[in-house]
Amino acid sequence: xxxxxxxxxxxxxxxxxxxxxxxxxxxxxxxxxxxxxxxxxxxxxxxxxxxxxxxxxxxxxxxxxxxxxxxxxxxxxxxxxxxxxxxxxxxxxxxxxxxxxxxxxxxxxxxxxxxxxxxxxxxxxxxxxxxxxxxxxxxxxxxxxxxxxxxxxxxxxxxxxxxxxxxxxxxxxxxxxxxxxxxxxxxxxxxxxxxxxxxxxxxxxxxxxxxxxxxxxxxxxxxxxxxxxxxxxxxxxxxxxxxxxxxxxxxxxxxxxxxxxxxxxxxxxxxxxxxxxxxxxxxxxxxxxxxxxxxxxxxxxxxxxxxxxxxxxxxxxxxxxxxxxxxxxxxxxxxxxxxxxxxxxxxxxxxxxxxxxxxxxxxxxxxxxxxxxxxxxxxxxxxxxxxxxxxxxxxxxxxxxxxxxxxxxxxxxxxxxxxxxxxxxxxxxxxxxxxxxxxxx
Amino acid sequence: xxxxxxxxxxxxxxxxxxxxxxxxxxxxxxxxxxxxxxxxxxxxxxxxxxxxxxxxxxxxxxxxxxxxxxxxxxxxxxxxxxxxxxxxxxxxxxxxxxxxxxxxxxxxxxxxxxxxxxxxxxxxxxxxxxxxxxxxxxxxxxxxxxxxxxxxxxxxxxxxxxxxxxxxxxxxxxxxxxxxxxxxxxxxxxxxxxxxxxxxxxxxxxxxxxxxxxxxxxxxxxxxxxxxxxxxxxxxxxxxxxxxxxxxxxxxxxxxxxxxxxxxxxxxxxxxxxxxxxxxxxxxxxxxxxxxxxxxxxxxxxxxxxxxxxxxxxxxxxxxxxxxxxxxxxxxxxxxxxxxxxxxxxxxxxxxxxxxxxxxxxxxxxxxxxxxxxxxxxxxxxxxxxxxxxxxxxxxxxxxxxxxxxxxxxxxxxxxxxxxxxxxxxxxxxxxxxxxxxxxxxx
Numbered sequence: 105x106x107x108x109x110x111x112x113x114x115x116x117x118x119x120x121x122x123x124x125x126x127x128x129x130x131x132x133x134x135x136x137x138x139x140x141x142x143x144x145x146x147x148x149x150x151x152x153x154x155x156x157x158x159x160x161x162x163x164x165x166x167x168x169x170x171x172x173x174x175x176x177x178x179x180x181x182x183x184x185x186x187x188x189x190x191x192x193x194x195x196x197x198x199x200x201x202x203x204x205x206x207x208x209x210x211x212x213x214x215x216x217x218x219x220x221x222x223x224x225x226x227x228x229x230x231x232x233x234x235x236x237x238x239x240x241x242x243x244x245x246x247x248x249x250x251x252x253x254x255x256x257x258x259x260x261x262x263x264x265x266x267x268x269x270x271x272x273x274x275x276x277x278x279x280x281x282x283x284x285x286x287x288x289x290x291x292x293x294x295x296x297x298x299x300x301x302x303x304x305x306x307x308x309x310x311x312x313x314x315x316x317x318x319x320x321x322x323x324x325x326x327x328x329x330x331x332x333x334x335x336x337x338x339x340x341x342x343x344x345x346x347x348x349x350x351x352x353x354x355x356x357x358x359x360x361x362x363x364x365x366x367x368x369x370x371x372x373x374x375x376x377x378x379x380x381x382x383x384x385x386x387x388x389x390x391x392x393x394x395x396x397x398x399x400x401x402x403x404x405x406x407x408x409x410x411x412x413x414x415x416x417x418x419x420x421x422x423x424x425x426x427x428x429x430x431x432x433x434x435x436x437x438x439x440x441x442x443x444x445x446x447x448x449x450x451x452x453x454x455x456x457x458x459x460x461x462x463x464x465x466x467x468x469x470x471x472x473x474x475x476x477x478x479x480x481x482x483x484x485x486x487x488x489x490x491x492x493x494x495x496x497x498x499x500x501x502x503x504x505x506x507x508x509x510x511x512x513x514x515x516x517x518x519x520x521x522x523x524x525x526x527x528x529x530x531x532x533x534x535x536x537x538x539x540x541x542x543x544x545x
Numbered sequence: 546x547x548x549x550x551x552x553x554x555x556x557x558x559x560x561x562x563x564x565x566x567x568x569x570x571x572x573x574x575x576x577x578x579x580x581x582x583x584x585x586x587x588x589x590x591x592x593x594x595x596x597x598x599x600x601x602x603x604x605x606x607x608x609x610x611x612x613x614x615x616x617x618x619x620x621x622x623x624x625x626x627x628x629x630x631x632x633x634x635x636x637x638x639x640x641x642x643x644x645x646x647x648x649x650x651x652x653x654x655x656x657x658x659x660x661x662x663x664x665x666x667x668x669x670x671x672x673x674x675x676x677x678x679x680x681x682x683x684x685x686x687x688x689x690x691x692x693x694x695x696x697x698x699x700x701x702x703x704x705x706x707x708x709x710x711x712x713x714x715x716x717x718x719x720x721x722x723x724x725x726x727x728x729x730x731x732x733x734x735x736x737x738x739x740x741x742x743x744x745x746x747x748x749x750x751x752x753x754x755x756x757x758x759x760x761x762x763x764x765x766x767x768x769x770x771x772x773x774x775x776x777x778x779x780x781x782x783x784x785x786x787x788x789x790x791x792x793x794x795x796x797x798x799x800x801x802x803x804x805x806x807x808x809x810x811x812x813x814x815x816x817x818x819x820x821x822x823x824x825x826x827x828x829x830x831x832x833x834x835x836x837x838x839x840x841x842x843x844x845x846x847x848x849x850x851x852x853x854x855x856x857x858x859x860x861x862x863x864x865x866x867x868x869x870x871x872x873x874x875x876x877x878x879x880x881x882x883x884x885x886x887x888x889x890x891x892x893x894x895x896x897x898x899x900x901x902x903x904x905x906x907x908x909x910x911x912x913x914x915x916x917x918x919x920x921x922x923x924x925x926x927x928x929x930x931x932x933x934x935x936x937x938x939x940x941x942x943x944x945x946x947x948x949x950x951x952x953x954x955x956x957x958x959x960x961x962x963x964x965x966x967x968x969x970x971x972x973x974x975x976x977x978x979x980x981x982x983x984x985x986x987x988x
Contacts, residue, residue, distance in 0.1 A: 142788070142789060146618050146622045148868065481933075
């Protein structure tokens with residue numbers, strides 16, 4: 105499919121000529137490069153070029169959707185989308201398409217160096233990761249990966265909007281193991297718009313974590329402070345907060361925060377924003393995936409819930425306006441409410457200081473089992489260490505954490521200066537009080 | 546088709562999928578995906594190059610690119626040449642297609658889905674989502690050794706997700722019901738029973754007690770035991786993990802790793818959700834015994850891992866035009882001879898039912914799952930409804946702690962994620978009673 109923008113225009117034109125009242129095509133084109141290792145040896149390189157579009161149409165008052173990557177099937181896709189719209193007639197969820205072409209300027213989303221990376225540079229990066237791991241005695245690489253993605257997205261609709269924007273993403277990942285009698289593993293990854301990742305440092309850090317985690321004894325049980333590393337922070341909070349602030353979930357009674365505007369949901373020194381304009385953020389773009397201008401949205405101010413995130417459709421249902429949070433997993437999917445770049449704005453202090461007795465947790469096993477509606481969780485800690493009087497002590501294994509994410513948010517007692525980009529969340533280290541720790545010790 | 550590579554293979558995947566989402570008896574969306582993709586993999590020495598496209602006119606370019614990539618990494622960091630295992634001689638089994646999903650109109654399907662949704666709309670239920678998906682996929686495989694194989698497969702099914710609310714409490718339950726086959730999956734009267742069960746579970750969880758924490762004897766239902774055998778045991782049997790030293794089962798072939806009576810298979814020829822006629826390397830799929838009466842017998846292999854470790858290939862799978870990697874299909878524990886009543890008789894412990902997902906660290910042999918719900922059982926009698934009950938521990942401790950195997954093998958469907966790729970899998974098990982396991986809950 106050559107010229108994804110032109111294909112989008114053609115799909116909209118065909119839809120209108122076949123009887124659509126309104127039509128919108130979202131197209132994507134991308135080049136993806138991926139290098140993988142099996143243990144410490146590069147064994148796999150891949151290059152992929154993809155294009156396609158997703159078409160939303162309305163014949164009367166409801167949307168229908170179809171997508172294709174096959175240029176010969178444009179008319180087929182248009183007809184399928186129209187049929188879906190006609191069958192859904194009466195649902196009346198069509199909220200109109202975006203028409204504002206004045207978009208904010210965003211910075212740092214497309215890096216020319218990423219877009220022009222040579223395969224040999226990609227291989228160098230992954231080899232740096234391996235050298236990083238090998239610099240730590242007692243650790244070895246299980247697998248590592250480097251990938252980069254250069255993409256351009258298009259949005260055209262029958263209201264006359266024609267937008268395009270582009271971006272790049274680089275990812276490095278490393279998994280290593282250590283330990284003699286019992287193996288322990290540790291994983292690190294880095295995400296960025298540019299290739300400026302410290303790959304050697306990432307490998308070294310994963311290796312150190314694996315070595316330090318080896319020989320863990322059964323952990324203690326009790327209610328205590330838990331220090332969550334950025335990865336664990338993201339795993340615990342992202343899904344639950346996403347559901348809580350999702351305007352569609354609010355409308356449908358799936359959000360625990362549905363009736364809580366103005367109520368306390370976090371400590372009074374914590375403010376939470378979703379900033380789609382954050383320079384270089386992975387969720388940053390001039391507009392969302394239905395063409396609405398991006399903006400920064402205040403979700404929680406001084407601990408009190410301020411508002412929710414919306415697509416045009418969820419905003420219409422809630423009699424409000426879109427917040428620019430309509431995001432698609434790919435052109436094959438319909439847009440849905442998603443956070444863009446979630447960030448805490450608050451006082452910063454080292455979470456380790458002042459922790460008398462607690463557990464430091466780097467990673468979690470089973471985070472996807474967290475109940476996104478109620479916030480209840482019962483999950484296993486991985487790469488966990490005892491903390492006493494502000495010092496990290498011995499590793500522990502087989503420890504479960506249980507509690508409630510909404511309670512945990514209220515019980516955050518410290519947030520680090522350091523933050524790590526975990527996709528759409530800028531994750532700090534945090535100390536949370538009152539978590540149930542269940543060990544066998 | 547070698548383009549100078551030692552070995553080249555091509556897969557062309559054409560698919561057409563339709564999804565219908567019904568929420569609170571309203572059609573939320575209808576979507577159709579029409580896709581075609583091609584993937585080329587080339588081997589030079591011990592290095593793989595891979596290139597994919599959605600433009601079939603670019604297949605020749607993909608072949609050149611894949612070979613070039615393989616050459617370049619082999620030059621920068623040469624690996625010993627790979628000996629790919631030969632193609633085993635099996636008869637291809639293709640189930641279905643069942644009742645043609647194209648034979649019913651969207652309107653008919655929506656009526657069936659609304660009926661299923663209606664079965665979940667009971668008192669205290671705040672939200673019901675029924676997501677239906679159907680797909681027709683056609684795969685053509687060919688390689689430079691002259692192997693040409695292809696198949697067509699139809700899959701369909703739905704998931705039900707229910708949220709119940711009462712007096713500030715919010716609980717959820719869900720279940721999927723996908724299979725290899727056509728419309729009969731949707732027409733199955735059992736579909737409605739599932740919808741009602743899911744709703745009842747969500748509502749009962751509103752008043753359920755928090756699970757206790759600590760070590761208890763446990764009884765796992767078919768679904769959770771199926772997830773356990775897939776997650777904890779199946780992933781550790783994947784030979785890529787074994788080769789990387791990332792499996793607790795490395796070097797354990799022939800050893801007793803489970804209680805006598807525990808026998809585990811991966812069987813792509815069974816017509817459940819994980820059914821597969823030909824794998825991503827053109828190997829005709831066949832069943833493989835993983836554990837025989839407690840003894841570890843086999844790992845799951847690609848042609849590469851089987852060539853290195855010995856064993857039979859046939860478990861290399863890819864999502865669409867992705868790289869094939871070692872995966873499960875339908876993994877199950879063979880049934881024993883105890884009825885549920887016999888397993889419960891005089892028994893005290895925690896009975897865990899349904900799955901909310903789980904994950905595993907194959908290197909350490911650790912697993913963690915959350916059940917949809919639980920029950921406290923005292924001397925054979927259910928005393929309390931429990932919620933947020935999770936199970937964790939060491940895979941091998943659980944396998945060797947199995948002390949009762951039910952006679953009620955059932956399969957459930959799921960999507961298994963590995964290295965960013967999701968594939969359809971079936972997991973099967975009878976009820977399993979285990980001596981002791983760590984249950985996570987409230988202290």
